[in-house]
Amino acid sequence: MTTINDIAQMAKVSRTTVSRALNNSGYVSEDVRKRIMKIVEETGYMPSQSAKSLRTKRSGVIGIILPRLSTETSTRVVNGINEELAKEGFQILLTDTELNKQKEIEYIRLLKTRHVDGIILLATNVNEELIKAIHNIDIPVLAIGQELPGVPSLVYDDYHAAADLTNMLIHKGHERIAFIGVTHDDPSVGGLREQAYRDKMKVNGLEIQETWIGQGDFSIESGYEQMKSILKRSKGQEPTALFAVTDRMAIGAMEYLKEQGYTIPEEMAVVGIGASALSKYITPSLTTIDYHNKDAGKKAAELLLRQLKNEKIDKKFELTYRLIMRNSV
Amino acid sequence: MTTINDIAQMAKVSRTTVSRALNNSGYVSEDVRKRIMKIVEETGYMPSQSAKSLRTKRSGVIGIILPRLSTETSTRVVNGINEELAKEGFQILLTDTELNKQKEIEYIRLLKTRHVDGIILLATNVNEELIKAIHNIDIPVLAIGQELPGVPSLVYDDYHAAADLTNMLIHKGHERIAFIGVTHDDPSVGGLREQAYRDKMKVNGLEIQETWIGQGDFSIESGYEQMKSILKRSKGQEPTALFAVTDRMAIGAMEYLKEQGYTIPEEMAVVGIGASALSKYITPSLTTIDYHNKDAGKKAAELLLRQLKNEKIDKKFELTYRLIMRNSV
């Protein structure tokens, strides 16, 4: 492996000069610069990032902490992040917590030892220890999906998105609306979306039967199972619509409904959130909310880069969403 | 940031001893070891990876080069890779070539400067320059999806998978089978799959009308467009079945067919490859081939790790596949 010393020797200058030529710092005569660059070209020399980062404390790498690597949402966000970061020559170091809260914290510390310049956290829960861990490391962190106190956060407008969906169903004439949510450990998906549903039902004078409420775990299968038990529990006062807080669970529910011979949307309207590819191509196509995940990723990257340039940024950014009306309603 | 020197000072030993305690190398008395560990715990000290990797030439990071970050196939493979690597404490550095051949080469060199211990390349094409670049860096590289001369490669059995699909359609009585492929720059998807289709048609005495052949670009939209033009071109001798080399293109084609009022599979049978989530939930569900992408990722990681341990491994590994019969045929 050629090092800066080799280049220096070949160009008959000190390595200081080589460094200066490469980084455009300090003075280097045009003559010498050309000589150095030529040799760099020829040898294909590239500076060791480890050495560089040891000295400068910067690595050109941004760490990303994901709850799950294999979801469409994550992928889109990472895609957006990458697109922005690549422009500035940053690389991505990926970690996957597998929904394990402890790992979330572990990875924050681990990324620090790898001298990442910043961290983007796709948050799925909020807890004291996590907040503390974030404040303890002194590199910029940006959260997506949850509002973390004291941490710049990029959040989806979960409340209003869910409220819009609920209102829409009500305006379509539905009075008995079932709901499949997730654990409240996840304040955004589990908390806000359910809160909005309950609020809007109440505001419109509609009563909620607790038999209509199910809790899944984001998977298609859990949507299937929850739909099954909701129907079983609510015999006699079956709902006429279902609001699932994610597309995947909505699609699982649709599978069960189709299996049981329900017609959608006539006998049961279904809505989800996420605008997954599946939602578009399934029959009937699913009414859902598009959160523009890729844009979220881009925005996150942009904000993080601004932090790296020591710009002050706000603590909270709210993203826009769009209701996509399709044939499941 | 606390360093090894701080720990040494606090424990009243030299940093050598601290290093030994942390890495279980050399002798350290139980007494001192405990003292050091306690301080490490308390301070939350974690060694700087940059320093470590500068000295040892190992980073605990594996570079991954992807053609596209946002496809289901890539995601699954990365997921499998990550699962295996995480077990051994390795992290993943992700790069996305956006299907740009030049970037593929660029990233190989870039990853080297970042001192990654190995590289996994999801290859989409084969060319001289790429091979040369791989041979020029002296860290282990493993290719997935294409057979690269001289490079350990993990390949799907594209030929037989496509042959099986074609045979299956023929045995179902189809004689006029259309085909949507991709560029031959991609020897596996573009070359082998088409070759198998042509071979099997021939073997079975069936003639191929060139009007039945389309070339897409992996996207759903291109499947839609190609189906459209195939039908337009082949008026009078329309095919009765379609073999698209990817699920996404098959699904695009199905969309067009449904739009035009064709019944699937009665008026047109459709098959794809990839076993995407979409293929399962679309109506009718799509007959396809499961390549077990996640397992491929795991296997790739495992092979790379074995190379890192200086085990000799074969140059070529072939993966298994499974034909999933569904309702589109």
Add this chain to the structure above:
DNA sequence: AACTGATGTGTAATCGATTACATGTTTACA
């Protein structure tokens, strides 16, 4: 002619770890 500021280059310290080598202490066994 003396001084100043811009330009060009080099010396050596530094970042935070690992590790070859040296040195001292115990233990075990002939």
Add this chain to the structure above:
DNA sequence: TGTAAACATGTAATCGATTACACATCAGTT
């Protein structure tokens, strides 16, 4: 009791870059 092997710890070089500081040259100004 002598000595080799095992154990325990430290000194200092090293990895490959950046950068503070020093020094030399040269042009322009007074």
